[in-house]
Amino acid sequence: MTALTGRPALLAVVLGSSAAALACTFGLVGQPWRAPLVFWFVGVVPGLALQGRLGIKDPLARATLAxxxxxxxxxxxxxxxxxxxxxxxxxxxxxxxxxxxxxxLHRPVPR
Known part of the structure; x- marks a missing residue:
């Protein structure tokens, strides 16, 4: 199973949040949306994108690690x-x- 078919919701959140943060950074989105979008992106999205490789099932642990x-x-x-x-x-x-x-997009390590 590839990353694209295995986690479409995660991919949509990461791609959408990345696009929104880049739009904010380049001045295409103004206030009041700029700060919350960039804080969401910087504070959650990179960890969310990388946590699939850890294999953790508990939602609270996943959110904390993200x-x-x-x-x-x-x-x-x-x-x-x-x-x-x-x-x-x-x-x-x-x-x-x-x-x-x-x-x-990177495939998780097989177990």
């Missing part, structure tokens, strides 16, 4: 961009979108 992994990825990405003297909000959202989409 937030924790997202915040950790945002911090690490921000730090890497700052060290490279390339930090900008646009670069951060763009890189997180690439990681989220790639993580969601």
């Amino acid at each position: 937030v924790a992994v997202s915040v950790a990825l945002a911090a690490l990405t921000s730090e890497a961009l700052a060290i490279a003297s390339l930090w900008s909000p646009t670069a951060l959202v763009l890189l997180l979108a690439v990681v989220s989409i790639a993580g969601c």
